[in-house]
Structure formats: structure tokens, C-alpha cells
Amino acid sequence: MSDLLPMLLRGLRETLYMTVLSTALAYIIGLPLGILLVVTGRDGIRPARVLHGFVGLIINLARSIPFLILLIAVLPVTRFIVGTTIGSTATVVPLVLGAAPFIARLVESSLNEVDRGAVEAGRAMGASSMQIILKVLLPEAKPSLLLGAAIALTTILGYSAMAGIVGGGGLGDIAIRYGYYRYQKDTMLITVAILVVVVQVFQEAGAKIAKVIDKR
16 A cells, blocks of 8 residues: 555556647647638638538547547557557557547537627638638637637546556556456545546636636
8 A cells, every 4th residue: 555655646647648648639630620610611711511521521430439449449550659559658649539529529619609790800801711710710719619628638538547448557547457457446436536636627727717818
């Protein structure tokens, strides 16, 4: 038991590392995809039915794959990119692939909440499509986007815990190896409690930041 605290701290550090890095990388993919869905939609600033349908189909297909299956299916890709399939860094690859489509839909939902009148006003002033995106859509949707980011963080945190099944590191790995395989129920309960606390912190922080910057 004397080794439990250092092990839990290491697991927490690995979990936060996986969650934050994966979220950041997934947004690099998911944010442009979400913007593309809104821009090319029927009521978008650059409607493109075929492109919109194709991108939407790819995102829906990717989202339909359960994360555990995706985690195993992309093991060769993970090994090719990071040289191993074990550990927290290796887990980032499937986390990004699993989270990016989810984030794209979150971004799409947030941008669709923006008042169409603001977009039309930008058009009337001669703003380009990129200017409307950068100066109207994204700023107006910022509170909703931040709330979506908090949701994404907690979702990816849950995914990272699942990765413990294949030695992905973090608190999930500790819960599986010690709490499940070695029947150490106290270790299992402690890791679950830590995960619950981290989720609450992410959610509360996201909600408070969104409330502070919401000037509407």
C-alpha cells in the first residue's frame, strides 16, 4: 500500500497528459471539419451539397465505431506512428482518431447556434467567407465552443480509461491491472473516485470560463 500513492499520482499525470494532448490534437482535425460542415450546409455561406454529404458521411461512419474496437483496429497505425502500442503516448493516437469526429459534430452544433442575422450582416458589409468564419461565427459561438470543449475533455477522459485494457497507461490501466485482475477493490474505488473528481473539475471549469466570456 505504500506504493499506492506514487502509482496513483503517476496514473493521474498520465491520464491528464493523454486527455489534454489528445483533445488538442483532435481539435486540430475536428474544428476545421465542423466549420466545413456548417459552411457547406444548405443554409451555409458556401453551400455544397455533395461535399457536405460526403464529409458528414465520413464523420458519421467514424463515430459509429465503438472506441474499444477502434483502439484495437488501429494498433498497426499506432505502432507505425509512435513505435509502440503500449503506454500513454501510444494511446493518444486512437484517442485523437476517436475524438475528432465527435468534436466535429460539437463544433457544428455550436456554430449552428449563431444568429443568422449576424452572418447576413457580415455579408452585407462585404466580408469574405473567411472573415465571416473568423470574425462572426467563431467569436459568436465562443461560449458554446468552450462548453463543447469541456464535454470533449470528459469524453476523451473516459476513452483514456478504456485504453487501460490494452496497457494504455493512466488511471484506467491501474484500475484494470490492480482493481480487476488482482481483485484490489479499494484500488478500483480510489481510481474511480479520482476520475469522477477530474471530470467534475473539467466540467465546472468549462462552464465558468464560458459564463465569463459570454457577453451576449
